[in-house]
Amino acid sequence: MTPGKKRLNYSYYPGCSLHASGREYDISTRALFKALNVGLKEVPDWFCCGATPAHNVDELLSLSLCAKNLSLAEQVEGDLAVACAACFSRLKTTQHHLKEDEEKRKQVETAIAGPAALDKPVKHILEILAREFGLSKLEESVKKPLLGLKVASYYGCLLTRPPEVPELDDCEDPSIMEDILRALGAEPVKWSHRMECCGANFTLSRPGVVLKLSNAILESARLAGADCIMVACPLCHGNLDIRQKEIKDAYGAPDSTLFGNIFGSELQQGAPKDQRDLPVFYITQLAALAMGVPSGNLGFESVITDPKPLLREKQLL
């Protein structure tokens, strides 16, 4: 901290995943912010934002859920920090929609019996780390640089799209994750599937779709020489981490096409398929590790694809 400068303080909306399947994201986020001496105070009595299913069922419901959470967040000082990409997207989308649609805003405000807190700044932790805390300060705070760790940073669908809503980075060619990785001393790889969808909430209803899409992402990361993948979304983490074995079973054979090729062009055949396991890290896990947080406090034990062998190999454990 620069002397005399006010300490950064945020209100914090973890979202359901971070209290359940993505606990390690929550744990590591709190650990990281503590290590950086950035305040994080959980919004009292928050509840589910509706995530990806609610807006498919009832728009008013999904907007009202977020609006209510935003008004709860008003009780805590500081901009609202959100770690889950889906929560972030829904909260920002709600603000965006309600600002543009007066009538809907009135409906929502009736439903939640109060104002919708449209001006509460909602920030994804990527923004907080790269822009508000700052890359150079982040770099200075590193105690254990992630040297030699080749990371494929995975943005997924929601962090940058649609561009007018999250306003996080260039929607087609973002760089915020790579910038953070470089500050942490890691080596971001250039790869093709940074922005492809992993299948997200089809994970229960259409697992076949998820396997296909996630396979393409993993394969592309391996092709680019990545040791691991970094995500900022518990849905992406779920699909890429938990399903690696299933994917291997389904797509283990030498490559065929993904979508099929209607013109029958010759594809590269015969190359043995790379089946390495790719640990999937949350941004906060890697960052906290670099800040010297003990690895036992980062939830590494609760993921499926064990990251420890890789971290040991890179002498980060």
Added chain:
Amino acid sequence: MSRIGVFVCHCGENISRTVDVEQVARAAGKISGVAYACDYKYMCSDPGQNLLKKAVSEHKLDGVVVAACSPRMHEKTFRKAASAAGLNPYLCDMANIREHCSWVHEDKKLATSKASDIVKLMVERVKKGKSLAPITVPVTKRALVIGGGIAGIQAALDIADAGHQVVLVEREPSIGGHMAQLSETFPTLDCSQCIMTPKMVDVANHPNITLHTFSEVEKVEGYIGNFQVTLKHKARSVNESKCTGCGICMTKCPKKKIPNEFDQGHGLRTAIYVPFPQAVPNTPVIDRENCTMFQSGKCGVCAKVCGPGAVDYQQEDRFSVEAVGAVVVATGFKLYSIDRKPEDSPIQGYGEFGYGAIPDVIDGMTFERLASASGPTGGKILRPSDGKEPKQVVFIQCVGSRAREKGISYCSKVCCMYTAKHTMLYHHKVHDGQAYVFFMDARTPGKGYDEFWRRAVEEEEAVYIRGMVSRLYQKGEKIVVMGSDIQVGVQVEIEADLVVLATAVQAQDGADQLAQKLGISYDKYNFYSEAHAKLKPVECATAGIYLAGACQGPKDIPDTVSQASAAAAKVMTLFSKDQLERDPVVAKVNEKYCVGCLACKKVCPYGAVEEKEIRDRQGNLVKVVAYVNPGVCGGCGTCQATCPSKSVELDGYTDEQIMAMIESL
């Protein structure tokens, strides 16, 4: 007492449908000073004009108001008729009861009363009007052509062949422009250089053409018939009069690995270079940023090997002033940068297409160079990354064009045709290769154009896929193109060896600055605006300046050449007279009352206001006043409205006239 005549036109039914023209004529007859009023079905027709002429002499009219359409349409017609009847044409005016009344209203009663009011206004204005005489200005019969591409070359040759002197300015070291870069041209597939290079030689050898390459327009002053243009001749570091073009300097230059701009960065050149072997003039230029001599002071090889001693490291930028009567602007276009969003640009990039990051994603002009016999591969289609022959090539159309969300809404017009050409060139050179084209729709209007496109699709086996590409990514040696086929309704993925993007045509860099120097208008994309899309397509709103080619908007070669010849014809028309007649509706300054604040100078959009010194007989400065150059004044009246001391008045629109109009209501 005035004797004004009012002629109310029905304009067929255009006016009479909503305005009771007879009533308007009756009401006009009752205005004080109106000696005659009538209505007629078509005032602009021959009988209508005769009616006006007859009335002027029979009723001894001293002013005429024609209540009809916009003065833009027929003011000239009626002023000519009035003049034929012996009246000063500037005492004939029009009351616009069509565009300003019948076309924009529905209630006949209200429209009729409004039409009567408009007529009343114009009668009052004409009553206070004065006879005006056209202003004559001399014409310098020498033309400036800015831009040495096919447009500038064609215009320069046409004007020069008509016997007039032409100054041709090109900012690059050689003329030729984009056309010289092309391989073959649609729809005939004839070699671009074979058409272009002889014309370039003609320009260089023409006795009436003075060619200034590596030069730019620095400043433009004056007005139609009398422009003074300052040219900046950038230091070439080679004395043009001494150089014989032997080229030994280029072969000996130790800096050999500079990307060649003419080959879109894919070929290499030396630090002292001509852009391409057929360059005109064949005089090299030193690229000071890349020259060891200029960077470190240690080299000087080219000067040592130059027999005639033409290399001159001390050369500096030089300026010259050219007096010309007309200017043809032919500055052409540039291709859209498809990389990430350029700084300070409203245009979004296409990061998802990987241009700049994936070496085998190239733009259309690069493909032209690959296909060109004089290009970096000698005309073999080889991909940039590893020099292999691509067996699957994907062409993507409308990259940047017609993409409002990315910032360009217009169609770039030439890409459908040149992509069809590219697929053919590719098929002719790589027989076992396959070309795919992602397109939105094929726009091929033009003589022989649709036939050409059909040939690409039906005979030359290009596979056209209607749909756009979402993104490209590198997969090993291949580039995976992910797109959709909206006709079949499936997602398509093609593993390509080479991807060619048909990127948007944009206005040339610095087009806006040049427009400001010239005082011509341009649109939000920096393309120059013509005076009227249909009736004055090659003229600018600023008199004496004409447009040719893609500086006005995307154009192909036939359109460009046609327009260049049209611009040349306009210049020749201008040069056919020794004196130019100009509209006398110009501002005049009352020097007695002018305090010289020059507020008018700041607001004049034509740059017509100058400072004038008033001196007594001993030559002592008495005061500075504003002076409106009648040759430049556009008659807009902004100065008149601005002047705090009411010392500027526009002839035909004096304060007295305007006040009379207002008071009449």
